Amino acid sequence: MDWSLRFLVSTYLLCGMWSVISAGNALAGWDSHFGRAPLLERFSWKMLDFAYPDEMSRQLAISKGEFIPENALPVGIEIWRNKLFVTVPRWRDGIPSTLNYISLDTNRGGSPKLTPYPNWAQNKAGACGSGMTTVYRIHADVCNRLWVLDTGTIGIGDTTVQACPYTLNVFDLTTDKILRQYQLRPEDINQNTFIANIAVDLGKGGCEDAFAYLSDELGYGLIVYSWEQNKSWRITHSYFMPDPLAGDYNIGGLNFQWGEEGIFGMSLSPIALDGYRTLLFHPLSSNREFAVSTRILRNEELAKDSYHQFQVLEERGPNSHCTASVMDENGLQFFNLIDRNAIGCWNSLLPYTPVNHAVVAKHDEALIFPADVKVNRGILWMISDKMPIFLLSSLNYTDVNFRILTVPVQEAISGTVCENTPWRYINNRIWWDR
Ligand SMILES: *[C@@H]1O[C@H](CO)[C@@H](O)[C@H](O)[C@H]1NC(C)=O
Ligand SMILES: *[C@@H]1O[C@H](CO)[C@@H](O)[C@H](O)[C@H]1NC(C)=O
Numbered sequence: 001m002d003w004s005l006r007f008l009v010s011t012y013l014l015c016g017m018w019s020v021i022s023a024g025n026a027l028a029g030w031d032s033h034f035g036r037a038p039l040l041e042r043f044s045w046k047m048l049d050f051a052y053p054d055e056m057s058r059q060l061a062i063s064k065g066e067f068i069p070e071n072a073l074p075v076g077i078e079i080w081r082n083k084l085f086v087t088v089p090r091w092r093d094g095i096p097s098t099l100n101y102i103s104l105d106t107n108r109g110g111s112p113k114l115t116p117y118p119n120w121a122q123n124k125a126g127a128c129g130s131g132m133t134t135v136y137r138i139h140a141d142v143c144n145r146l147w148v149l150d151t152g153t154i155g156i157g158d159t160t161v162q163a164c165p166y167t168l169n170v171f172d173l174t175t176d177k178i179l180r181q182y183q184l185r186p187e188d189i190n191q192n193t194f195i196a197n198i199a200v201d202l203g204k205g206g207c208e209d210a211f212a213y214l215s216d217e218l219g220y221g222l223i224v225y226s227w228e229q230n231k232s233w234r235i236t237h238s239y240f241m242p243d244p245l246a247g248d249y250n251i252g253g254l255n256f257q258w259g260e261e262g263i264f265g266m267s268l269s270p271i272a273l274d275g276y277r278t279l280l281f282h283p284l285s286s287n288r289e290f291a292v293s294t295r296i297l298r299n300e301e302l303a304k305d306s307y308h309q310f311q312v313l314e315e316r317g318p319n320s321h322c323t324a325s326v327m328d329e330n331g332l333q334f335f336n337l338i339d340r341n342a343i344g345c346w347n348s349l350l351p352y353t354p355v356n357h358a359v360v361a362k363h364d365e366a367l368i369f370p371a372d373v374k375v376n377r378g379i380l381w382m383i384s385d386k387m388p389i390f391l392l393s394s395l396n397y398t399d400v401n402f403r404i405l406t407v408p409v410q411e412a413i414s415g416t417v418c419e420n421t422p423w424r425y426i427n428n429r430i431w432w433d434r
Contacts, residue, residue, distance in 0.1 A: 037411035039361055042381075043102065043404040044111060047397050048072040048088065050096050051113040061096060068094025073390050074402050075196075076137035077383045079104075079376035080146065080173050084404070086114055086383075089134045090125055091156040091391075097123035098135045099148060118176035125154060128164035129181070136196035137324060137372055143207035145179060146171040147200050149214055156391070166195065168212060168225055182225060184214075188234045193219035197324065199266040201294050204275050211298055213279060215263040216240070222263065222281075224297050233300045239263075239310050242285035249321060251338055252368045252389045261285040265335065267327040268294070269348060280313075280325070280333065287320045289313040289352055313352040320344075328375040328409065332418060334360065336370035336382070343370060343382055345418040358416035366403055379406050 047069045052058035061067040071092035078085040083101045090098060099122075100114035116123045124131030132150040139147045148171065152164030166184040171177065189195075195214045203209035210227035220240040225232045240263040247259030261284035269278040276295040282288060291311045296302050302309075316322070322344075325335035331348040342362035350356040360380070361367065367384045374381045385402045386395060395401045413419040 037360070037407050037414065039363060039366065039405045039407050041366065041403055042109065042406050043084075043107070044400045045074075045402045046111070046400055048074060048402065049111070049113045050100070051115040065094055067096045068092070070395070070397055071095060073387065074371075074383060074385055075387070076135070076372045077374055077381060077404060078138045078140050078146070079374055079379075079381055080140040080144070083117075083173075084381075085117065085138060085140075085146070086404075087135045087138060088114070089136060089151075089156070090154045091134075095125075096120075098125075098132050098150075099123060099138070118171065126163040128152070129167075132169065133163050137198055139198050139200045139212075140173060141200050141202055141207075141210070143202070143210075144173045145207075145210075146173050147198055147212055149195060149198050149212075151195060166193070168214075170227075180227070180230075182230065182232070184223060184232060188221075188223045188232050189216070190219045190221070193221075195219075195223070197264055197266060199268055199279065201268055201277055201279070201298075203277075203294075203298075204271055211294065213266060213297065215266055215281065217262050217264050217284065218260055220262045222297070224300075224303070226298070233303065235297065235303045235306070237307065237310055239290045239312070240283065242283045243288065246287055246321070247285045249339065249388070252386055254388050254392055256388060256392055258285055265322050265325040267325045267333055267335075269327055270329055270331050280327070282322055282325070284321060284323065287315045287317060289316065314354070316344075316357060317354045323370065324372045326373050326375055332375075332409065332413065334373050334375065334380060336373050338369055341365075341367040341370070341384075343367070343373060343380070345413055345416065347413075347418045347420075350417070356417050358413070358418050360412040360416065360418070361405070361407055366405065375409060378409050380409050380412055381406050 071094045072088050074086045074088055076087035082104045084104055085101045088095055088098055097116035099117045101117045102112045122131055125133045134151045134153050135148050148169045150167045152166055154161045154163050168182045170180040172179045194217050197215045199213040201211040208228055212225040214223040222235045242262045247257050249256050263281055264284040266281045271277055276293050278291050278293055280289055280291050296306045296309045319339040321338050323336045323338055327333045333346045335344050337344050341364050342359045344357050345360045346357050369384055369387045370382050371385045372383050383404050389395055
């Protein structure tokens with residue numbers, strides 16, 4: 001064996017050993033309590049930082065108050081190819097960019113700085129029409145489009161200022177250019193509107209057959225946007241409202257009341273035999289899930305008189321407030337259980353009842369307030385951010401506060417009720433079809 005070959009072999013061995021050790025450390029950090037699947041802590045931060053072109057411009061931004069590191073809280077994630085998107089709302093001053101990403105090619109762990117997407121200029125607050133002000137949860141579809149609702153707001157709660165109108169931005173991820181910009185109509189929103197979540201429904205007609213559903217958490221509505229018609233409409237239903245008995249929370253050692261939080265998490269089933277998906281949704285202050293066919297939502301006329309088309313599913317049980325949820329192409333739903341520092345699963349082949357739910361990830365430090373959850377190429381991604389402590393108390397910035405964790409879906413559901421069903425729809429029908 002000549003020197004160069006020996007060099008390659010020993011480098012290979014060293015690299016192999018290094019990755020085992022580093023994976024070991026990450027696993028040792030946060031072994032999940034459940035099943036045999038440990039959570040992998042991919043990224044973690046005490047405080048967020050942004051990828052300024054150089055340290056001088058970063059220091060200048062800090063000195064001018066344009067960047068106040070302790071004011072930045074990440075709330076949403078999305079994964080597309082080698083990009084991990086991270087959104088940061090402008091709830092307080094000093095947030096330089098709301099839509100950001102981390103390159104998964106160059107960042108294998110640690111606390112990477114966030115890079116504005118697609119650039120700094122398009123993240124300028126209050127630059128209506130050209131810049132995004134506040135972005136919460138986002139969605140990348142299989143047609144390489146990124147769906148981003150800019151709420152146009154600065155502040156949170158009573159301090160909120162509507163700097164720009166609610167605007168849906170759809171990016172072409174292959175070119176980083178905006179494909180579509182659509183301002184919600186005044187009739188789509190109301191005095192209380194607060195929209196922090198989006199679901200994207202691709203129908204059997206392919207990429208052009210797309211609808212976005214926007215959940216109005218405090219205005220209690222669902223706004224539908226049709227890509228083909230370039231048009232929106234608002235649906236109202238009493239199931240969008242919170243359960244008045246479910247507004248009390250105990251999270252991260254704090255007791256607080258979020259009694260007004262209505263429709264929030266949404267997930268879409270695979271396309272059923274009738275050609276439509278089912279939208280599953282839940283108010284945040286509630287332990288219940290509801291369902292409606294997209295056949296109803298997609299048709300402005302049908303949606304108008306649709307009270308009886310909405311279905312009530314069973315309650316998840318106590319302490320099961322849920323923020324985001326997602327369903328993969330096999331009909332497996334994952335949902336954030338914020339009271340339990342956990343992520344739950346449900347296999348939609350089975351009726352929606354607590355015995356058919358399982359916890360796939362739980363950690364009382366690493367998963368305090370799971371804010372978003374996604375599935376990408378068989379991997380479950382989650383972000384936790386201690387949001388109630390940020391909002392109601394204060395974060396300890398010598399501690400890790402924000403984490404992005406992953407676990408392979410198959411390992412996560414292994415041994416739980418979520419895997420005990422064949423990977424196909426029986427007779428190609430889902431149980432809630434009528
Ligand atoms: C969609 O509608 C908006 C407002 O109604 C308009 O400004 C925009 O140009 C339209 N876009 C397309 C692609 O038709
Ligand atoms: C902040 O976190 C550090 C590290 O965990 C801990 O040593 C310290 O006591 C905490 N400070 C407060 C005020 O809780």
